Amino acid sequence: MSTTETTIADRGVDAGLPVIGHWIDGAVRPSTSGRTAPVYNPATGAVSAHVALADEAEIEEALASAQRGFETWSRYSIAKRQTVLFAFRELLNARKGELAEIITAEHGKVLSDAMGEILRGQEVVELATGFPHLIKGAYSENASTGIDVYSLKQPLGVTGVISPFNFPAMVPMWFFPIAIAAGNSVVLKPSEKDPSAALWLAGLWKEAGLPDGVFTVLQGDKLAVDGLLTDDRVQSISFVGSTPIAQYIYETASKHGKRVQALGGAKNHMLVLPDADLDLVADQAINAGYGAAGERCMAISVVLAVEPVADELIERIKERIARLRVGDGAGGPDGEPDMGPLITREHRDKVAGYVDIAEADGATVVVDGRGFAVDGREDGFFFGPTLLDNVPISSRAYQEEIFGPVLSVVRVKTFAEGVDLINSGAFGNGTAIFTNDGGAARRFQNEIQVGMIGINVPIPVPVAYHSFGGWKKSLFGDAKAYGVHGFDFFTREKAVTSRWLDPATHGGINLGFPQND
Numbered sequence: 001m002s003t004t005e006t007t008i009a010d011r012g013v014d015a016g017l018p019v020i021g022h023w024i025d026g027a028v029r030p031s032t033s034g035r036t037a038p039v040y041n042p043a044t045g046a047v048s049a050h051v052a053l054a055d056e057a058e059i060e061e062a063l064a065s066a067q068r069g070f071e072t073w074s075r076y077s078i079a080k081r082q083t084v085l086f087a088f089r090e091l092l093n094a095r096k097g098e099l100a101e102i103i104t105a106e107h108g109k110v111l112s113d114a115m116g117e118i119l120r121g122q123e124v125v126e127l128a129t130g131f132p133h134l135i136k137g138a139y140s141e142n143a144s145t146g147i148d149v150y151s152l153k154q155p156l157g158v159t160g161v162i163s164p165f166n167f168p169a170m171v172p173m174w175f176f177p178i179a180i181a182a183g184n185s186v187v188l189k190p191s192e193k194d195p196s197a198a199l200w201l202a203g204l205w206k207e208a209g210l211p212d213g214v215f216t217v218l219q220g221d222k223l224a225v226d227g228l229l230t231d232d233r234v235q236s237i238s239f240v241g242s243t244p245i246a247q248y249i250y251e252t253a254s255k256h257g258k259r260v261q262a263l264g265g266a267k268n269h270m271l272v273l274p275d276a277d278l279d280l281v282a283d284q285a286i287n288a289g290y291g292a293a294g295e296r297c298m299a300i301s302v303v304l305a306v307e308p309v310a311d312e313l314i315e316r317i318k319e320r321i322a323r324l325r326v327g328d329g330a331g332g333p334d335g336e337p338d339m340g341p342l343i344t345r346e347h348r349d350k351v352a353g354y355v356d357i358a359e360a361d362g363a364t365v366v367v368d369g370r371g372f373a374v375d376g377r378e379d380g381f382f383f384g385p386t387l388l389d390n391v392p393i394s395s396r397a398y399q400e401e402i403f404g405p406v407l408s409v410v411r412v413k414t415f416a417e418g419v420d421l422i423n424s425g426a427f428g429n430g431t432a433i434f435t436n437d438g439g440a441a442r443r444f445q446n447e448i449q450v451g452m453i454g455i456n457v458p459i460p461v462p463v464a465y466h467s468f469g470g471w472k473k474s475l476f477g478d479a480k481a482y483g484v485h486g487f488d489f490f491t492r493e494k495a496v497t498s499r500w501l502d503p504a505t506h507g508g509i510n511l512g513f514p515q516n517d
Contacts, residue, residue, distance in 0.1 A: 020051040020195050022058060022219050023202035025065045026212030033058055037192045037221070042108030042341040043328040045379030051195045054220035059227035062187055062218045066158045067233050069213020070185035074155050076211075078132050085129045085181055087208035092122055099200055101330075103168055106194035108340040108381070109292050110329040114169075121173030123464035124482045128177035134487045135182055144515075147499045153491040155183030156235035156259070160228035162249065163198075164241045165191035165343050166295045166403075172198065174468065175238040178486040180214060187216045187234070189224050193343055229253045236489065238481070239263065240297070242401070243427070243473045250476035261489055262476040263469060265401040266429030269302040270458060271418040271444070273435040274309050280456070281434045282316035288432075288458035289407035290324065290385045293339050294351075297474075298430045298452070298459045301402060302391075303409045304418040310411045314366060314389055317407070321367050321385045327374050341381040342404060348381045351404030355386055358397035358408070364389040369405060393421065401427070415440060423449045428471030432458050451475065 019036060022029040031052030039049040054062070073081070092099075100114035107114070137151035159179045163171045168190060176186045190198040198217045205215045218224050228234050229252045236259040239249045246264035253260045270288070272281050288300035305313055329340030342348045352370045359365055369384030383404055391398050391408040398408060412418045422431055432454035433444045441455045451470035454460035462468055462483070469480030479489040 017047065018049045020049055020199065020219060022052060022054065022062060023199055023215070023217035024058075024062050024213075026206055028199065029058075029061070031058060031219070039106055039193065039195065040344060040381075041105060042343055042381045043330065043374075043377055045345065045377075045381060048105065049196075051192050052219045053192070054218055054224045054227075056223070056227070059218065059220070059224055059231075062216050063158065063227070063231055063233050065213040066185045066187050066216045067213075069211060069216070070155070070157050070183075072211045073180075073185060073214045074183040076183070078135075081181060081183065082129065082132065084209045085125070085131070085177065088177075088205060088210070089122070089125045089129055091204050091207055092118075092125060095204070096122070099169055099197060102196050102200055103194065104329040104340070106196055107165065107168060107343060108329050109295075110336050110338070110340050111331060112336060113292050113340075114329070117167050117170035120461065121167075121170035124173050124486075125177045127464040127482065128181040131178070131181035131487070134484070135491055137493070143497075146501070147497060149495065149497050152494045152496065153182075154494065156490060156492060157184060158233045159184045159186050159236045159490065160234045160238070161186055161188045162225055162228065162237065162239045162241070163188065163190050165193040166292065166297075167240075168194045168197040169201065171240045172201065174240075174481040175486070176215065178482060179238075179490045180210070182487060182490040184235075184490055185214045185216070187218055187228060189218050189220060189228060192219070192221060195219050225249075226252070229258070230256050232256075234258060236260070237262070238489075240481075241265075246476050247473075254477075259479070259489060260477040261469075261479045261481060263297070263481060264429075264474050264476060265427060266297045266299075266470065266474055267302065267399070267401055267425055267427045268298060268300050268430045268432075269304050269418075269422045269425075270300045270432045270434065271304045271306070271415070271422070272309060272313060273306050273415060273433070273437065273440060275436045276309070276434040277436070278309065278313050278316055281313060282320055284432075284434070284458040285313075285317055285407060286320045286324070286385075290321075290339055290405045291459075293342055293383070294405040295343065295403055296459075297401075298461055299403075300432065300458050301406065301408060302398065303407060304412050304421060305409055306412055306415060306418060310389075310409060314387070314409060317387060318366060321387060324385055326372065326382060326384060328377055328380070339385065339405065341377075342383050343381065345381050347404070348383050351383055351402055351406060354397045354400070354402045354404070355388070355406060358388050358391055358395055361392050361395035361397065363391040363395065363397065363408070399426070415444075419444065419447055423447075426473045429474035430454070430460055430470065432456075432460065451480075
C-alpha cells in the first residue's frame with residue numbers, strides 16, 4: 001500500500017467525504033475494493049474527496065463491459081456513429097463551463113486555463129465528427145483481369161487510455177473521440193489526483209446516445225494500469241506522462257502484443273537570437289514558462305539567450321514576473337489570478353528541490369518562488385514564479401524535467417551553440433526560436449531534432465488535423481496523438497482481392513503462382 005493510499009476503515013472522520021467511483025456499463029459504479037486515495041483542493045491543501053482504486057474484480061468488470069460495448073458499437077453504421085459524435089460535441093460546447101470548474105477544483109489551474117484546455121480538446125472532437133473520409137479504404141477495379149483489389153479500415157476493439165493529472169480533459173480528448181469514431185470502445189484510466197473530469201465526460205457521452213460499455217472510466221493506481229497493459233482484450237494503449245513511465249508502458253504493453261503510443265517528458269528550449277523583439281520574447285517566455293504553473297509538457301523551461309541579449313531579456317522578464325498574480329484558480333473578489341497552485345504538496349517540494357540544486361550548482365536565483373504563500377490560502381500548494389540565470393548545463397536542474405514555474409536562462413555565444421545544446425538533450429518534445437531572420441528560422445526547423453517547433457511561437461501544440469508528438473525520449477511507439485496518425489492508430493487495414501466469375505467462362509485449374517494479366 002502506498003503512503004497516500006487508505007482503506008475505507010482508515011478514513012475515520014473523512015468518511016463523510018465523497019468517494020469517486022468508476023463508470024461502467026453506462027452508469028457510476030461505486031467501488032467495493034476497500035482501497036482509496038485522497039483528492040485535494042490544491043488551493044486550500046484540504047482533502048476534498050477520495051477516489052476509488054480498483055481491484056482485480058472491478059478491472060475485470062470494466063473490461064468485460066468494454067468488450068460488450070465494442071461488439072455493439074462496431075456494428076453501428078458510420079451515419080449513426082457520426083450522429084452520436086455530433087451530439088457529444090454540441091453538449092460539450094454548451095456545458096464546458098461546468099467541466100472547467102471541476103478541473104480547477106481538483107487540479108488548481110485558473111478557470112481560463114481550464115477552459116483553454118477544454119477548447120483544445122474540443123478541436124479533436126470536431127475533427128472526429130468528420131471521420132468518415134478518414135477511415136475510407138481504397139479501391140482498384142480490374143487490378144488484374146476480372147479481379148478487384150480493395151482495402152477496409154476496421155476498428156481494433158477495446159482501447160486503453162491512461163492520462164496524466166495536468167490535463168484531465170484535453171489529453172483524454174486527444175484519443176477517445178477518434179477511437180470511438182473509428183468504432184472502438186475506450187477504457188479511460190485517469191490520474192488519481194483529479195479523477196472527476198473523466199466521470200463528467202462519461203456522463204456527457206451517455207447523454208449523447210453512446211451505447212453502454214463504449215466509454216468506461218476505471219479509477220485506480222498501478223494495479224489498474226497493469227490490468228490494461230496485460231489483458232488480451234485490450235488492443236491498444238495511449239499514454240501521456242513522464243518518460244520513465246512512458247517507457248514502462250511501451251515495453252510492457254508491446255510485450256503483450258498491443259499497439260502503443262506513449263508520450264513522455266520534455267525539456268523545452270526557447271532559442272533567442274540577438275535580432276529578436278525582446279518585448280515579444282519576454283511576454284512569451286512568461287506565458288510559456290509560468291502558464292498552468294509550468295505543469296505542462298510543452299512549457300518552456302530553458303531560455304537559450306544568444307549574447308549579448310541575456311541581461312536585457314532577464315530584466316524584462318523580471319519586470320513582468322513582478323506583475324503576476326498567484327492565487328486560487330477559482331478566483332475571488334479581485335478576479336482571476338494569473339497562476340494557481342501546483343497539484344500536490346509533494347510536487348511543490350520537488351520543484352523547490354530543483355531550485356535548491358540549481359543554486360548549489362552555481363546558478364543565480366533572480367526571482368525566488370520558494371516559500372511563496374497566498375493570504376487566506378496558507379496551506380495551499382503554491383510556488384511562486386522563479387527565474388534562474390547562468391544555470392550550468394551539467395546541473396540536474398537543467399537536464400531534467402522540473403514541471404513547475406521555473407524558467408532557466410542559459411547564455412550561449414552563437415546560433416550553432418544553441419542548436420547543439422538542444423540536439424544533445426535526451427528529450428525532443430517541443431522547442432521554439434525567436435528571430436526576425438527568416439533564413440535562421442528555416443535553418444533551425446531543418447536542423448533541430450525535435451518533434452514540434454515554434455517560430456516566434458513559444459508553445460507549438462499542433463492543431464487537431466496535424467498530430468502531436470515528440471522525438472527521442474519524448475515519444476515511445478510509432479504513432480503520434482490525433483490527426484491522421486490518430487485514425488491510423490485506432491484502425492487496422494484489410495486488403496481484399498475479389499473475383500466474380502462470368503458464369504459463361506471458367507478459369508480452369510492452375511497450380512502456379514498467381515500472375516497479373
